[in-house]
Amino acid sequence: MTEDHTPVRVRFAPSPTGSLHIGGARTAYFNWLFARQSGGTFVLRIDDTDTARSTEASLQEILRGFRWLGIDWDEGPDVGGPFGPYRQSERSAIYREALQRLLNEGKVYPCFCSQEQLAADREAAQRAGRAPRYARRCRDLTPEQVAERMAAGETPVYRFKSPIEGETVVHDRIRGDVVFSNEELDDFVVWKPDGMPTYHFASCVDDAAMHITHVIRAEEHLSNTPKHVVLFEALGAKVPEFAHVPMILAPDRSKLSKRHGATSVQEYRDQGILPDALINYLLLLGFAPGEDKEILSREEAIQVFRLDKVTRHAAVYDVKKLEWLNAQYFRSLSPDVVLSMVWPTLRERGYVEADPDHRTLAWIRTVLAATQERSRNAADLVENVSYYFRDPVAYDEKGVRKHFAGEDVDVRLERLADILDQVEPFGVVPLEQTYRSLAAEWQVKAGMLIHPTRLAITGVTVGPGLFDVMALLGRAACQSRLRRAANWIRTNRSEL
């Protein structure tokens, strides 16, 4: 509820000209949190007045992005609602009507200046050291002059007749009151010659028509907000409360762009980032939940989120922390979820059959569980379990120097392979007992047997407990890999 008890209505209004950017996702999330905690309504409106750049594919991608993130909307292009339609391209009549009204009231006027004329004016103003604003050539055209030029077939743009004196103040929930001198207000265009409203106009008309109570959006709009305030007033609408959330920056403090890596939520999804992790990270970027708690579900976030506690400064995006958060979430996933996540890749690589029997499936589950806690995401996990499905294709270089270079390593590996015949059953405990007593017998430290064995059968130096790996892999595979490694050592001895 707002102070006067009108129900909260917020909106996120993306323009479908690309993918869902993480900055936009965060802004939407903040809107969503604010709506959900106040029992309000979250509206998704599509700002597609730029007919040249808007695409349906982009719109669908944005919707998919939100669904994936777990952000739902109460009114929008697909679900409808009492104030639809929710695509600006379908609301032309509403804008036209609003334009006509302001025209009748003398709050808007047609402007016939050519692009060339405007460019020249701008240049002249700049040379004279003045701000490059519209020279207001057409502000005071007489009705006769207008009629004449219309009759001549000229199509005008329409400009807002901005106040020339005084000041306009923007009440911002995050920044407090921001005062702008009206001298800074340009006679901005509200209607383009292609018959479409501009962003400023459509946005305000819609916010008014949709009874939006709080406009929560990116900081880049703050400078434009006085225009919106005067527009709302001209429209006779109640001016909503504003909240301008800081921007998200790249590590070099510049605007986040492709060259800095992933910028869209789909890219993160493709990289194995979990939606819960991403949405959690987005919350942390600009808001401190308090009580040293940083891992929060959407539900917890709804409880603690406070619009007026959002930070005022831009935040640099830190992939490392996102990955850490992702690992937290990834490790807590249930075996079945993990299995379904990696299954397609396992199939693609030919690691598994299409219809495994129960025993095989159970075995795969165990394999995955053993490595899940040492993996940060699904792709990582698939890499880490590859040696369960095929022989190692190479031996880790540093590992080779450390564990294969010794005098009798090849001999020991071969002996080990032979002795594995006697281990019965081929399980974790008997395997460990065998290795320990062998180490004592040969008078070497257990590590001298364990590390070369691991490298021989997995190709790497890291992973779960060796005896777990061996038991999972089975006797035959262990023996053949051990012998294979011994041979490899002999043929490569000169280079070790």
Add this chain to the structure above:
RNA sequence: GGCCCCAUGGUCAAGUGGUUAAGACACCGCCCUUUCACGGCGGUAACAGGGGUUCGAAUCCCCUUGGGGUCACCA
């Protein structure tokens, strides 16, 4: 350039006139351990600079510097 916003460690970020200036990620060390990861313990590291106000400023004011945004017939 005009206008607007912002400024605490490498990053996120507590702090709102009196604190040994939290915590998290990252980094480093130690412990645990057959390795790695996890976990535990510890460490390096910050109030951009200069003026005020005040008994006392990270906290309030001014200036400078720096970063960002905006000045479109894009949104």
